[in-house]
Amino acid sequence: MTAYIEAMRRYATFSGRSTRSEFWYFHLVVLALAFVGLIIDVMIAGPNEPQPLFSAVVVIGHYLPSIAIVVRRLHDLDKSGWLALTCLIPVIGIIAFIVIGSTPSKPHAQEPAGPVARGDQPARQSNSMGSAEQIERIEKLTALRASGAITDDEFAALKAHILQKLQPLGTPA
Template identity: 35%
Template structure:
């Protein structure tokens, strides 16, 4: 939970630097859980729109985490030594998603790279 809150509070629109796999995947996990919970609440309260495929609370939440989601994904790509522009692969159906998934699963580039120091080293973890 700390990883998620840290991104929302301190790194809301921080596009530079690097993000460990743990930071990225905890953020994705909590986003998924929050979306499911809000979807259920939208369904119970009747604020879910079948035409839009989204409820009122879910839509507000999606807008609130849109920028932090892009920022943490860019930092994750930076950690693997790639530019944030690689996120545009998501526009390619299926294949783009799969390539990005592989990139997000890769380990950190050891040592410093052009985007900053390795976050594992900064936290005193073995590389």
């Protein structure tokens, strides 16, 4: 339910990333809500000619967040959000939806941006960073792991990359 609430909080946010679990839990909750809406529709109008009033409201109300979560999921795969349009093609759209939701995240996509990408510090001439910057990047990784954006294995690999391959300032590379 947390993934659903997080997705609804970012109702129309098309930037950023969404994990596989957030993607699938959101769509599972929407499916369950639509089913409950259909049951209410049948109870009101009868089983022979139900009017899809409540189920339609559920589906229409979740249309924009569904598109947004598909776009964010594509960003998590290092793909353009415009590929979400493939989900609108009959038959192919179902296959594209399943592939988008099932493909594992790209580990290098989750690595926090370095100082050059953030634009708040000048670029360094060497491939080294200070311990304060290492701590900052590890804290960002910890936040990504806590939010479910990266797995424990991805966290460990990225942390090792920061600690082992990048030397602190003042030490030979």
